[in-house]
Amino acid sequence: MLTKNFxxxxxxxxxxxVPAGIAVTGGDMHLSGDVNLSGDVTRGGGLENAIFAGTLACWLALFALGLRRWPRGILxxxxxxxxxxxGALLVHSGAVWPVTAAxxxxxxxGHLRFAAVTGSVAVVWFALWDAxxxxxxxxxxxxxxxxEALWLAAVLAGVTAYRNSVRWRHEVAHRIAQDESQREIDARRRRAEERVEIARDLHDVVSHTLAVVGVHLxxxxDAFDAEPEEARASMKLAQEVRNRAMTDLKSLVGVLREGEVPALESLEGLADQVRAAGLKVSVTEFGDPADVPAPVATAVYRVVQESLxxxxxxxxxxxxxxxxxYSPTRVVVDVQDDGSGGDGSIVDGHGIAGMRERVAALGGALTAGPGKTGFTVRAGIPILAD
Known part of the structure; x- marks a missing residue:
């Protein structure tokens, strides 16, 4: 979470x-060390006050540049x-709020307890010093x-809530990836089982057909010269067996070439998983996905999954x-969010390059970048005629 940008x-x-806060609280008035005739301590001028407040702000800003490596030490x-x-009486307000960034x-x-203890000790210490x-x-x-105590509590509570929210989103994304990996393993296992079953069926059909046809031939x-009628009947039976075998083989090939698109039917389930992360997800489809080939359907599913x-x-x-x-010649998918991805925080390293390669392999194109309200991924994949 602690990046260079942070x-x-x-x-x-x-x-x-810091200078603005000191000016608002009146803490930029330092003691000049001069005492008037009535015994009251006089205050410094506005330019001098601004210099001291700016000096403190510059030092704290300089320290803040090291927060990524040494957050506790910088605090x-x-x-x-x-x-x-x-202590030098150069500023007269501020305890923990000037170090809010730290x-x-x-x-x-991840050091909430350290921040709470250090901040509480600082609040009490400055109060005792002021008194x-x-x-x-x-x-x-x-x-x-x-x-100061209220400010400390508000900062700790707000940042903790944000950190927990980010961690929750990462955990949900991780679970989605794990679930998808498990589905891939299950799908490969099912395909392997189906191939074994189809191999058995092919073996049974082909071997039985060849055996029966061989017997009749x-x-x-043997009866071709002596009993032509019996020979004709055997040839006819062999032809019938061959026809039945061709029908069985066509059925098996039909199973292998079945045009189902389970990946597209699973999009709503994928959206439900993302909704569990606290996001509002809407999925809208135009056209009939029934004629979408399996490779295109898989690519569409992957684009939506990676974008979410x-x-x-x-x-x-x-x-x-x-x-x-969906159209007879093309599938177009758009994924638009309202987040901060439009500022350039999402780059090809986050899987966009992989999506682009997958789409390009099917003759399509994918674009990804800032949209009207956030980040947009758009892919167009052609459906090639058989």
Whole structure:
């Protein structure tokens, strides 16, 4: 989950958010060390305040670039940086919220307990410091403590929920892949059993036919001169046996060439599996799939399966629309989601190249890229006439 893009975004948001947050909370007013005639401590100017707030933001943003490799160390280092600025009286607010990016990274890395304990200790520590060395009023300390604690809880809860959702989607996608692998194994086993059964039938039909025909031909040959009528009857019986054998063979060949398309009939079941991951999936078909050859049907099924798997794993989508159009000469399949795949996060390495090769092998073409609302995969496969 911790990618290079995450570290860059975290650094940028820290660079902008920390000065803005300090300005909103009034913590950019540092003590100048000057005391007026009445004994009140004076405050620094606006430019000087902005410089100190920007300095803290720059340091925290720089630390954030290392979150991918050392999330826990960066969290501790960032808290030390905030305390250094607070201890030097350069900024007067902020405990854990300036290090939000580091907290998020630690939770995403799977260290929720570390983030919770470290954040809680930091909140209490800064509250005690404000009440003693910072000489803040009790009301201010309690308000700051409550706000920081609430912020910490919200960040931890939100990031944990997001992490659990992503893990759930990955697990569902993994289960779908496992189920498909098991179906492939079962299908190969069934095909092997069918081939064995057909081999037996072919053996029985052919051997029986040849044996019977051979007997009648021998009878006809022996009786050809002496008893032509018996020879004619034997030839006729041999012809009838041959005709029955041809009918049986045609039936067996018909089984082998049967035009069923179980892959297309399984699309709704595939959609149900993806719906279990929390996505809304709709499958719409136009035309009659009965005449679609098995190789084309298999390719269509694989395109839909891989597209849905990519959506579950990478797009962060909430809805997927699958549309299939059958015509006498062509099958067109569209898979459109509303996720973040349109920003370029889904590339050929996620199986798109494999889909493109499968479609191209049948004379078709596949395109994949950003759509109107997310990521779109579109494939057109011709149906070649026999």
């Amino acid at each position: 570290t860059y975004v975290a650094a940028a948001l820290t660079l902008v958010g 501790i280092l960032s808290l030390c940086g905030v305390f250094a600025m607070r 907290l998020v990274a630690v939770v995403l890395a 003693t060395a910072g000489q803040r009023s009790a009301d201010w300390v309690l308000g700051s403590l409550g706000g 021998n009878v006809a040959l 798997t990519n959506t579950v794993r990478h797009a962060g989508a909430t809805r997927v629309v699958v549309t299939l159009r």
